[in-house]
Amino acid sequence: MKRFFLLLALFLLAATVPACGKQEQETGKPAEKIAVATTILPVADFVKNVGGEKVAVTVLVPPGASVHTYEPTPGQMSALAESRVYFMVGSGVEFELAWMKKIIENNKNLEVVDCSRGIQLIDLEASGPEGGAEDHGSKDTKILPSDKEGHKEHRGKDPHIWLSPRNARVMVENICTGLVQADPENKDYYVRNKENYLRELDQLDREIEESLKKVQKRSFLVFHPAWGYFARDYQLKQIAVEVAGKEPSAKDLAAIIDTARREGIQVVFASPQFNPQSAEVIAREIGGRVVFIDPLPENYIQNMRLVVGKF
Ligand SMILES: [Zn+2]
Numbered sequence: 001m002k003r004f005f006l007l008l009a010l011f012l013l014a015a016t017v018p019a020c021g022k023q024e025q026e027t028g029k030p031a032e033k034i035a036v037a038t039t040i041l042p043v044a045d046f047v048k049n050v051g052g053e054k055v056a057v058t059v060l061v062p063p064g065a066s067v068h069t070y071e072p073t074p075g076q077m078s079a080l081a082e083s084r085v086y087f088m089v090g091s092g093v094e095f096e097l098a099w100m101k102k103i104i105e106n107n108k109n110l111e112v113v114d115c116s117r118g119i120q121l122i123d124l125e126a127s128g129p130e131g132g133a134e135d136h137g138s139k140d141t142k143i144l145p146s147d148k149e150g151h152k153e154h155r156g157k158d159p160h161i162w163l164s165p166r167n168a169r170v171m172v173e174n175i176c177t178g179l180v181q182a183d184p185e186n187k188d189y190y191v192r193n194k195e196n197y198l199r200e201l202d203q204l205d206r207e208i209e210e211s212l213k214k215v216q217k218r219s220f221l222v223f224h225p226a227w228g229y230f231a232r233d234y235q236l237k238q239i240a241v242e243v244a245g246k247e248p249s250a251k252d253l254a255a256i257i258d259t260a261r262r263e264g265i266q267v268v269f270a271s272p273q274f275n276p277q278s279a280e281v282i283a284r285e286i287g288g289r290v291v292f293i294d295p296l297p298e299n300y301i302q303n304m305r306l307v308v309g310k311f
Helices: 002-016 019-027 041-054 074-081 094-106 145-149 165-182 184-213 228-233 250-263 277-286 300-309
Strands: 034-038 055-059 085-088 111-114 219-222 237-240 267-270 289-292
Touching: 034 041, 034 074, 034 165, 041 055, 041 085, 041 165, 041 184, 041 300, 055 074, 074 094, 085 094, 085 165, 111 165, 165 184, 165 228, 184 300, 219 250, 228 237, 237 250, 250 277, 267 277, 277 289
Parallel strands: 034 055, 034 085, 085 111, 219 237, 219 267, 267 289
Antiparallel strands: none
16 A cells, blocks of 8 residues: 555656656656866867767866966866866967866876867968067977877967868867767767758858958958968968067057058957057057957857958
8 A cells, every 4th residue: 555655656746747857757867968178268169069968068268368378277177177078279379288287187087189180280470570470489399198199399380270160170070079989879969960060160161251252451460360270261461460479569560550551451450358559559550440359259150250240
């Protein structure tokens, strides 16, 4: 009799717990997300697009911070100790050059995926008045886990690979491979998501190509030279205001203003992560204006459309 009531109670309970517990009934347990981490917001966006509901992503460099100067908090370091996979940009961004070694020591089981695998790094362009805007002076490249397969030389290379949708494509492939390795059971799910996202990236690439074809002025002025790969892929020329990662001197400024006038440039691009003061000085001098474009967007595709609209 007792048993009957117990069964009845269970039956009633099951009948009164509606659809909200559906997923748990199907799998027998709540869906467990894989804890993963990455350095920058756009790569987190790629990871979310491939990993979907199966991943929980921690981003180390928060919105508004610069990847060249940010340091992780103790809270972030302990979140990293719980992570299974780290998706590093891999192109020599300073945060990773400074912190990857510690992050790996902090969690011996962390799988590290180098998102830059297969991407050819380009030289930081000899832009700016004196030439050689070596703004990311990478000193130590020996800490990278890709050492096993022959590490990349980062010195004097442009780390901003993600700002070209064609590079983003390669990064998304690497991310998918990393997720499948970490969670082979859900391979089909990741591959399907990846294919969908790659189609969106290809569409974006075509849109940018079409839209920039019509732009008359092929040179553009930008405070922080994050758009080298973008410029290469769409036949534009990036001119940096920053010289060797620093504010330009008065002499540098004068030379940049000369160049801008000669090229008929009206817009000075600036990033929300950097102080726009010298961009404003130049804009005033050339009778132009400062326009913000974000090199570390949370929504990659949406942001790239916005950026292209400003050219
Ligand atoms: Zn940068």
